[in-house]
Amino acid sequence: MQFFFEVLIGGLLSGVMYSFVALGFVLIYKASGVFNFAQGAMVFAAALTFVGFQELGVPFWLALLIAFGVMVVLGILTERIVLRPLVNQPPITLFMATIGLTYVIEGLAQGAWGANVRGLELGIQDEPIEWLMETANISVSKFDLFGAGVAALLVTLLALFFQYTRIGRALRAVADDHQAALSIGIPLQQIWRIVWAVAGFVALVAGLIWGARNGVSFSLTFTALKALPVLILGGFTSIPGAIVGGLIIGSTEKLAEVYLGEYVGGGIDSWFPYVMALAFLLVRPEGLFGEKHIDRV
């Protein structure tokens, strides 16, 4: 039973990491209806920029600021160069454009910083918490807990931002209906720029946490693939959905790997989240918290 809890908690905490990436997807999808496949590449680029500047001797906070600045510029350029000319195109075209964007970002980031695997140090040790170890004999990594804390903070901030600020209200209006938002004078393009910048910030946080965990390498781009099942489970348009979906996917993935994996030869975590999300969708086609789609003729 102890082992079960240990796996469960480990899974939940790694699920939080998936939620980070899924959050970026949700933000952009909500505000502009674009399924942004480049989110994984953005995570990679953000982490690489941060580490790259740190290696040049730039202090932590400044590097963080610069990386954030780079992500904002990237977001603005994306809006200007890619999205604006593609307004009113079918969603699949926009989706393909973001795949093209993925190649561009990956190429630029690797061209600028090289393709070596780098370590990223946030100053938090990846070791079990002693107190939990002694009282309940469950090993929970400090680092994972830190990641979960950051996620909670980030989600709270985003929720407050969306709920109580002027920009947040405008964002929600745009998400609801582009044309209606435009007609009451909300500047659509500015909103998109802000959304891409926020998504860039989320990507940066995700990149730091993931990078500190697994090292900053090209494999960071695959985090996007980890986030997709989370996304369809939670619903494309829901921030709480991204978190809950991440928790569900993370925990079941780990439990399945431990308890089911041995029967089929292991390595099932590449597809298990997808199949689970798929099974889930059969019951609720719009995900856990997604907007219910009503078909009209």
Added chain:
Amino acid sequence: MFYREAGQFKTTYLADQQIFPITQDRIGVLLILAVAFVAVPMLFNEYWIKAILIPFLIFSLAALGLNILTGYAGQLSLGSAAFMAVGAFASYNFMLRVDGMPILIAFVCGGLSAAVVGIAFGLPSLRIKGFYLAVATLAAQFFIVWALTKFGWFSNYSSSGVITAQEMQIFGYKFVTAESKYLLVLSIVVLLALAAKNMVRSSIGRAWMAVRDMDVAAEVIGIRIMHTKLLAFAVSSFYCGVAGALYAYAYIGTVEPEGFNLDLSFKILFMIIIGGVGSIVGAFLGAAFIVLLPIALDVMVQEWLHGIFPPSISSNLQLVVFGGLIIFFLIVEPHGLARLWQIGKQKLRLWPFPH
């Protein structure tokens, strides 16, 4: 002046309903076929046929399959490479385990296996739509590649999951040279493309397009949604499966499941987006573009940038240019090369007069 249908009167329904109702189109298609079957094997050298033309034809076939599903039936799929893998591995196993299996029948069986798998993974499409479905098809992509790697039976227990395609032989004739392989692939692709062209202009194709444009409305006018969607998945997977079998047998020779990864699926999707969604010609144009672009970039980097940048930079530069060109194309012509083709034809009808 030359491309004009004026004066071509149709007096029977049969004449009105033929595939290419305009005489010039018929002549054009026959010319292209003649060039492809006769002139190309004589004029092009082995490198061109082996490294460019054969993959171009195979990817055209796969793009055709995906175009039936995504372009005509409107079901976005990101798992086409996995269905290619099913086709390749199924053909291999049919050849391996059935004595005296003719290669063409093995290809068909490979395609049919892919169709069955396609139907299974198409079932969610009855409830899920749009991007949810696209992500759901990723389940097929990852699961199939994992299963082919994990269960040794599929690859006849080879140590790394790699299969080596058997020799292709029809009635004692061995397909060894590049030219013969090319002709075989070309014949299969032409046959299947013809079948696809006929399918999409028959009642099946119209049902697909009705479902694509609005499935609720299609249901209301009496189209069986389940039947139509699953048929699209089956036909599409069949095409992808045959393409996969050809990929293994006529192009690469030895394939591993990992070769049919998500990148390949995206590549095929790029082909239909750039070529033109919902167009048979588009599949070919898109395949040509996506097959030729990396080669052209490669050559350019070698020629112009040789020695200026270290190889690591130039490979990244290639990535950037590839992605940038795709974005550029989507912005300039979101309806794909097929639309350009159509515009060109329209212009040609009036030429040399302004109106």
